[in-house]
Amino acid sequence: MESSLQSAGLLEQMKLHLSTDAGKEITKKIGLVYQLNIAPKKIGVDEEIFVVDLKQGKVTKGPYNGKPDATFSFTDKDFLSIATGKMNPQIAFIRGAMKIKGSISAAQKFTPEIFPKPSKL
Numbered sequence: 001m002e003s004s005l006q007s008a009g010l011l012e013q014m015k016l017h018l019s020t021d022a023g024k025e026i027t028k029k030i031g032l033v034y035q036l037n038i039a040p041k042k043i044g045v046d047e048e049i050f051v052v053d054l055k056q057g058k059v060t061k062g063p064y065n066g067k068p069d070a071t072f073s074f075t076d077k078d079f080l081s082i083a084t085g086k087m088n089p090q091i092a093f094i095r096g097a098m099k100i101k102g103s104i105s106a107a108q109k110f111t112p113e114i115f116p117k118p119s120k121l
Contacts, residue, residue, distance in 0.1 A: 003048055003061070005076045007038050010083055010115065011050050015059040017116035026114050027057040032106045035068040036079065043073050043099060054114070069106035073099040085112040 017023045032054050037047040051064045074082070078097040081087035089111065092098040100107045 005038055005040060005048055007036075007076050007079045007083075008048070008050075008061075010080060011036075011052070011059050013116050014052065018054075018057040018059065023057060023116075027054050030054040030109050030114065032069040032109060033064060033066075034106075034110055035064045035071040037071065037073040038079050039073070039075050041075060043075060047073065052114075068102060070100060070102035070104075070110065072107070072110065073101075083112060083115045 018027060034052045034054070036050045036052060037043075038050065039045050039047045049061070049063050051060045051062070051068065053060070053064075072079075074092070074097060078087065078092060082089050082092055082098065087097070089098065093100060
């Protein structure tokens with residue numbers, strides 16, 4: 001996935017993670033599709049779009065074909081903080097560091113636990 005975002009490295013690891021037994025467990029447990037709109041500096045500006053499909057266990061670049069269960073918008077830095085557990089997703093939402101469209105119950109299942117533990121990014 002060609003990208004200038006640091007997040008792309010984590011999403012590349014996520015793609016590999018989903019093909020492992022632990023990843024397949026996550027897919028079985030969650031069974032939802034998330035679209036991530038990640039911006040280099042400011043939400044809504046020059047966003048790159050990724051789809052974390054936890055129904056089929058894959059990560060792709062580009063908008064979801066259909067309606068994702070939840071869509072998140074954040075900056076590259078904030079996404080990394082949330083995905084690595086450095087920032088609480090609820091706090092990020094309250095502070096406006098993360099925007100959510102779609103099902104809130106689906107969004108609540110999008111937690112740092114679904115991500116592989118980061119090796120060096």
